[in-house]
Each structure stands twice: as C-alpha cells, then as structure tokens.
Amino acid sequence: MIKAPHFWWHRRLTLSAACLYPLSLLWGLAAGSRMRRAPEAFAAVPVICIGNYVVGGAGKTPTALAIARIAVALGRRPGFLLRGYGGSLRGPVLVDPKMHAASEVGDEALLLAALGPVVVSADRPKALPLLAAVGVDLIIMDDGFQNPALHKDLRLVVVDGTAGIGNGLVLPAGPLRAPLSVQLARTDAAIIVGAGAGGDAVLRRIARAGRPTFRAQLATRAHQSFGTEPYLAYAGIGRPEKFFNTLDHAGATIKEVRAFPDHHVYTDDDARKLLARAEREGLRLITTAKDHARLIGAKGAAGDLRDRSEVLEVRMVFADEPRLIALIEAMLRDFGRRSEAFGARR
Numbered sequence: 001m002i003k004a005p006h007f008w009w010h011r012r013l014t015l016s017a018a019c020l021y022p023l024s025l026l027w028g029l030a031a032g033s034r035m036r037r038a039p040e041a042f043a044a045v046p047v048i049c050i051g052n053y054v055v056g057g058a059g060k061t062p063t064a065l066a067i068a069r070i071a072v073a074l075g076r077r078p079g080f081l082l083r084g085y086g087g088s089l090r091g092p093v094l095v096d097p098k099m100h101a102a103s104e105v106g107d108e109a110l111l112l113a114a115l116g117p118v119v120v121s122a123d124r125p126k127a128l129p130l131l132a133a134v135g136v137d138l139i140i141m142d143d144g145f146q147n148p149a150l151h152k153d154l155r156l157v158v159v160d161g162t163a164g165i166g167n168g169l170v171l172p173a174g175p176l177r178a179p180l181s182v183q184l185a186r187t188d189a190a191i192i193v194g195a196g197a198g199g200d201a202v203l204r205r206i207a208r209a210g211r212p213t214f215r216a217q218l219a220t221r222a223h224q225s226f227g228t229e230p231y232l233a234y235a236g237i238g239r240p241e242k243f244f245n246t247l248d249h250a251g252a253t254i255k256e257v258r259a260f261p262d263h264h265v266y267t268d269d270d271a272r273k274l275l276a277r278a279e280r281e282g283l284r285l286i287t288t289a290k291d292h293a294r295l296i297g298a299k300g301a302a303g304d305l306r307d308r309s310e311v312l313e314v315r316m317v318f319a320d321e322p323r324l325i326a327l328i329e330a331m332l333r334d335f336g337r338r339s340e341a342f343g344a345r346r
Helices: 015-035 060-073 107-112 124-133 180-185 197-208 240-250 268-281 289-294 300-308 321-345
Strands: 047-051 078-082 118-120 138-142 154-160 189-193 213-220 231-235 254-259 284-287 309-311 314-318
Touching (some): 060 078, 060 107, 060 213, 078 107, 107 289, 118 124, 154 197, 154 321, 180 197, 240 254, 268 284, 289 309
Parallel strands (some): 047 138, 078 118, 078 138, 189 213, 284 309
Antiparallel strands (some): 213 314
8 A cells, every 4th residue: 555645744835746736637627527426326225425535544434333323323224335445355245254354345344344234345336235135224335425426315524633634735746535625515514533733724614615513533442451561553544643642642651653554464574573573672562443453364473463462442432422413313304305205206
C-alpha cells in the first residue's frame, strides 16, 4: 500500500501540490462526474452509507459499528455491505470469520461480522440478494460514499478532527477523493471525530452548506487496563499516530512505536523483527483491532505475533447520540412512507 504524502496535510500550498494540481483538475472532473450519476439500483430496505471525503482513515468502521448498535436498539436487523478493501475476493460473498481471512475479504469485514451479516462485493448492487437472504432489514455501507451504483437513504460522512481535509485539494495534489463542493452536496450529515483545527474548518464548511453535524470521539473500553509495563505499539492503518495518541491518553506507557502503511499485510519478517525488539527491550506488544484481524489465521512468526499482541479496544462515542438517533428514525419513517406509496401505485 502507498503511504499518503505529508504535503497533503499541509494547510498551505506546497510546491509538490502545485506541480500536481493540473492532474487534480482532471481527477476532480472525472470523480465529480461519477458522483453526479443517478443510482443504478435501489435496495428494498433502507441504506445508510458511512463515508469520508478523503483517502485514509477517519473512523468509518468504528462509526459503522456504532450505527449498527443504534439500529439494533431500534429493533432493526442490520447487515453490512463493503468492497472488502485489501482482500482478494470481488464477491459478492457472505463473510464467514471462521472461513475467510483478511487477505480474502479485508480486515473491516472481519470486525463488522461481530455485529451482523457482512457481504463483500466490488459491485454493490450484486450484494443485495445475499443480504436479503439472511434477513437484513437495514444495510450499513462501510465506505462507498463516492460510488453512485446503489442509492443511499442516509449519507453520513466521517471527518478526522485533526487532519480535516488537509490542503483541500483533490487527488493527487491532495487527499480529497472528489471536489468538496460535489461531496458536500451529497452529504446528509457529518460526524467530526476528535478535536482539532482541521475538523473545525470542515465543520464550518458543512454548516454553511446547511448540513447537520455531530461531534464524536474514539473512547477506550472502560474495563481495559494497561498496567505499568511499557509497550511497543504497532499499527498499519490510515493514521497510525491516532492510535498511538489514543493509547497514550488512555494511560498506557509507550516506549516504542512502529507505523506501517494502511492495510499492511504482516510478513514473517515483520513479525520476527517486532517480536525480537519486544523481547530484547522487555516490552509488551499492542496493536489495533484491524491489524489484529489481519493476523487471524497466520502461521509461523506472524501467528506468534498475533498471540503475543494485545488489542486496544475502542468504540465510537457520540456527543449528542439522541439527536443522531432522531435523524436515523426520521430516515426510517421517510423510507417507510415512500415504500408504502410505491406499493400503492403498483
């Protein structure tokens, strides 16, 4: 996986970004045109899409899990639909954590499967029959915001409060997946995760566009204790520094960190180096749930790394969850009314 260049996250225009700007104009035209397309398919049940404006980690998967918990509390049977980034299977395939590895379906799929059925499909509409067959009455998409193939009934965009949208430019000069104006027009609500100037700036843009915003943060599980022994923390996610900072704020003693590219597949050589360093310095190993999922089923040194590593348990906590629940309930009521009207016309 390619690591995002540092100049993407500079507030001021850098020479590298300026040189790539002509390519960004072309990318933006293509991406914007694609997002404006009419959807190819409509699901028989409501669809909530969890997306982000930029490439890299923003907290989509923890948000999808949190929305699923809300849906269950509302009496729904949610299921998940995703592309399976980092996996080899194009699908559609119903994920079985006992049979599938992250190398096949991606790490997010294995994490989401703890709360409901998960279908991985590069072609989202083709996943609908499988989700219907397992009795899902609400679909939660982890990513796919920029993909127009399937109609979304509620589009929630997750924004990292620290990074925001970086320099505000479209790929490859910046981290935006499509022009912000096009993405804002298709945003129903935004969730700002954590505090920071980057998130505040985006929040103002979203508010001016008339979209509701919510504050949230990743919180560690109350029961998790770290003790006094120092850790070697490692992560291969969009923004590893978020994981390291969360660990530090949670009270863990971090002596060393190792950052890998997003969705990194750990080799035996990686594992041996991490294990040897931890052994030599007397350090405990700790990583993210996503990284640990990528080690499920591993043998040899990678399997030893999995067994030796602790996992930081986090969940998304919303500052005003009742207001978010009300937004979801309103969408469900609107969907029900539209379905009844459509049935009456038929």
